[in-house]
Amino acid sequence: MSLVADYNHILDTWEEYHDYPGTYYTIYYWLIAHHNKLESKKEVEDLLFRFSYYKDSMKTIVDDFIYSKTYEGLRKEILSLKN
Secondary structure, eight states: OOHHHHHHHHHHHHHHHOOHHHHHHHHHHHHHHHGGGOSOHHHHHHHHHIIIIIOOOHHHHHHHHHHOGGGHHHHHHHHHHHO
16 A cells, blocks of 8 residues: 555544554554655654654554644645645
C-alpha cells in the first residue's frame, strides 16, 4: 500500500475500534515502511525513538500521533500528499 493509504488505515483503525494496541502497532509498522519517504524527519525520529527506547505507553503514543501539536507537521505533510 502507499504511504497515504497506510496512514488512512491507521485513522480508520482508530476511528472504528479505538483500540490502542492495534493502532499502536499499525503506526509502528507504518513508520518502519515509510520513514524514508517522509520529510518530517524530526517527528519521525522522535516517534521511532519513543517506540524503541522511551517506552511511552501505547495510549500516550497513539494519542500524541493522532491529536498532539507535536506531530502536527507530520500530519500536515501527509494531508498535502493527498491533494
